[in-house]
Amino acid sequence: MTLFGIRIPMLASLVLWALVWEIVGRLDLIFLIPPLTSVIAAGFELVQTGSWQSATTITLRSFALGMTLAIAVGVPLGVLMGRVKVIDNIFGLWVNMFVSAPLSALVPILMILFGLGETTVFVTVFLFAVWIIVLDARAGVMQVPTSLIEMGRSYGASRWTIFTKIILLSALPEILAGIRIGLIRGVKGVVIGQILVSVIGYGELFELYSRSFDMERFWALTILLFAAAMMLSAAVEHFEKRIEYYAGAR
Template identity: 60%
Template sequence: MTLYGFRIPKFAALFFWIVVWEIVGQFELMLLFPPFTEVLAAMTDVVTTPSFVEAARITAYCYLVGLSLAVVAGIGLGLLMGLVPAADKLLNMWVNIFLSAPLSALVPVIMILFGMGEPTVIVTVFMFAVWIIALDTRAGVQHVSPSLKEMAFSFGASRVQRLKIVLLSALPEILAGIRLGVIRGVKGVVIGQLLVSIIGVGALFSLYSQNFLMGHFWALILILFAFALSLAELIGRLEQKVEYYAGARG
């Protein structure tokens, strides 16, 4: 962004909203928004407590297991839809429905099926992340150049080798889907822990809100945001490094 001939970095907007947050908090206009400096001070208190360490362990386990399953299933489903037209016609509508549906409403159903524990949270993360991964994988597979497939076939490539070529060519879209799935998965793990089995960070959110510890509450939200954005940034960097595969489809 350029203002009066000066180039302003993107993160300047972040500092602007931090200043606004601090001003609103200092004037105590809203009980829910303590000063940003108070949130930063509470962050140190949050991350050093034993309850946070245990909550982080449970949350990380549920998140990583659910996301791993979503990546495997999403890529497999996307390959099926992208390579088999009949499967695409059968599944595409349902995948889009689940992607756009309010999945939070399905959490009680998941709870009935899987109980009040970690399996429900894992399934919730899976449900939030798998559909966008599947659709992006499908898009990548469908944009693979037909000439690339014909070349592989003419050189006598096996089915496994041809599938590998398709995967490499669709890799930018697959990574884009995983990056979006990472962010949606964080939302899923928090919703799952809050609405289903008050464990992990969900238990801390309930504790802080019930005791009006809003500084700690917002500190925990910032920690989760930083976690999600850091993972998305790492995948985004990997995505940039493999963009040259897209040239094979040109």
Template identity: 60%
Template sequence: MTLFGYRLPMMSSLIVWVILWEIIGRLELLLLFPPFSEVILALGDVLTSSSFAEAMRITAISYVAGLAIALVVGIALGFLMGLVPTADKMLNMWVNTFLSAPLSALVPVFMILFGLGTPTVIVTVFMFAVWIIALDTRAGVQNISPSLIEMSRSFGASRFERFKITLFAALPEILAGVRLGMIRGVKGVVIGQLLVSIIGVGALFSLYQQNFLMAHFWALVLLLFTLALTFAEIVARFEKRIEYYAGARS
């Protein structure tokens, strides 16, 4: 970002929003937004509470389980759509539909099917993450240079070896889907636990709302945002390394 000919660091816009947040909180223009300084102070209370540790343990289990299933199903589905045109024609519309659909409306259905507990949250994380992983994997497989596959066949590569070649060539797009799926998975675990309202961070959100502890509420929101962005940045850095590696094989 450039201002009056001076190049400002990327964090400058964030600092501006923090200052505006602090001003709005101090002037009490919106009761839902306490001063940002109070949110930072509340962050210490949230992190050191025993309920937070237990909530994050439950949330982490739900998130990792749902994301793991989404990775397996999403990558397999993306390969199927990318390699088999008939399957692509049959499934592409449904995958795009679920990707753009308001999945929050399906959580009550999951609650009826799987009960008020961790299984519902796992399914919610899976539904939020799997479709973008499948579509990005499909795009990666379909964008592979045909000459790469022809060359592997001419050298007598087995079916499994051709699959490995396809996997590595499509890896940048697969990792892009994984990165977006991880972010959407965080949204899914929070929404699932909020609607269930008895486990994990959803229970903490409900507790803070009911007692109007808005500083603690926003501290928890900031913490979850930070975790989601950190996970996404880790995958993005790995994605940049793989992009060059796979580009040499196109």
């Protein structure tokens, strides 16, 4: 960003909002917003507590299981929908419906089906992440240039070689983009699931801090979650950039 001919780094926006947060907190205008320095100090104390470490273990386990299943189901289903018209007709309506549906409303139903435990959170993560992964994998496969496939056939490539060396590699940027967005949605799913269950993981901590009005730790936990989501997204985005040349023909 350039202002009056001076190039301003993107980090300046973050510094500006941090300064505004600190000023509002110091002026005690809203009791729900403590000074940012107090939040950061509370964050350093929080990560040393056994309750945070235990909640993090539970949260990471539920998130990892849900995302693993979402990727294992979403990518193959999206590829099949992009290549097989019948499968696309069967699942297309349902995928689009679940992408646009308010999935938070399904969590109480999942609680009835799976109980107040990690299984409900794990399934919530799966439902939040899988549909966007399916759609992006489908879009990537459908955008593979037919000229590349025809060229492979003209050189005598087998169907398996065309599928693995042309179709999948050409669709890889979109597949990774879907996984990146799915990771972010998965973080949202694990937090929403635990908050509604309110007895495990970060949901239990959020409930504890909000009831006791411990806003320093509440915001510290929120910032930690935001930072984790951003790092996951950045890691996948970095990998995306390394394989962008596969999409050069498009």
